[in-house]
Amino acid sequence: MKVISKAQQAVLKILGNPQKSASGYRLIKYCVQENVEDGVLLFNVLTREVLLLTRDEFENYTENKELLDKWFLVPEDFDEKATTETVRWVLRNTAEKPKHITTYTIMTTTDCNARCFYCFEKGCARIPMSEETAHKTAQYIKEHCGGKRVKLAWFGGEPLLNMQVMDIICEDLKNAGIEYYSGMTSNGYLFCEDAVSKAKTLWNLKHVQITLDGTEKVYNRSKAYIYKDGKSPYQVVLNGIELLLDAGVQVAIRLNLDLYNADDLMNLVDEIAERFSGKKGLVMYAHHLFDTDLSMAQTHTDEEWEPRYEAMYRLNSKIDGYGIGWTRGIKKTLKLMHCMADGGSARVIAPKGDIGLCEHYTDCEFIGHIDREDIDKAMVESWKELSPEIPECNDCFYYPGCVKLKKCTANSTCYRHEREANLREIKRSMLHEYKLWQQNAQKADDEDEEIC
Ligand code: SF4
């Protein structure tokens, strides 16, 4: 048996010694298996450990003392859900609470130049942040970051429609000696040479997420850009992506997938992979269009989700084939929070200086204002409320990795296809860890040979 990725020691410590059982042992419900060429990978979602067993070891797993010690084997009548709750409770109560706010999502404007037909901000007032509010935002950051390095996440609307407030905030932070770096969610249209140069020298921009809905014709049809200069928005955005990649800024292209554009996106992947072949820093991933619409997640039937998920898997495997998929390794610690909304170290600052916790709310759900120190504690607590469990949670392999917030518009419900997608994603991460382990083992062998 080989350890591919280590367990979280804090979890093992809380679990303590394995329990004795007269009635025999079984695999914990939170164990995910994946076959590889030299055996079987096992991942324990609770302890976060990944093991590689030979096929012989796997066939006789119930007699394996090491698997028992590592909590892959548990007594037949073991209650893993209650145990997970205990582990979470201890970790939550012993973890150090964040003392400072180090991540700031800044809505430079709620206005946008693209006017997509599906925009979740449709109907919201178009409000730009003023220069005065930008100065106050920088001051607020300075007073709440505890002198630590901060992450700025530029968000909108389209954040680049109000570059001057980005300049002000960065210049003020720089003058105050606060270290910062930034990321952005943008449609990419306004990334000309000047903007990219500023992104590098002033905004300290490390990564940008840009959404594409299809190849040139489909993309241009799905947007209603405000510019009437005869240029193809698709080409303008692709040029922007090229400038960013050439400047060393990572670009994550999100493919908005719906049934109407599924085939076209397959062609887009070819086109993008070819156009940016050899350039570093490009990743792509598919995302269901409309999945931020809670009512859709709740009303879609399994049959309606089926073709959407099939299209997504096809698309993702094509992206992976080009080696530009967004592959994440196994998260090394047990999930205790859902996101920035319940994490305690992040704030959203809306154009008028209102402070929120979730970037999907531009005009309500605020917890305070940059002009005041007081915070609406009841509102903060309401963002920690969890979605009610469903009967499937009792036997779900993903339970230790699942934290769903009641108020999250993107991820508060659960349905069969989502669980299957979680399983696929976990297996992908296991294979990623396994490949890294193989590479490290190979490197160590090569080094040994050199020494000999
Ligand atoms: S909400 Fe869904 S994914 Fe989460 S534990 Fe329950 S069944 Fe599993």
Ligand code: SF4
């Ligand atoms: S939409 Fe959901 S995941 Fe996104 S910030 Fe809000 S609560 Fe978090």
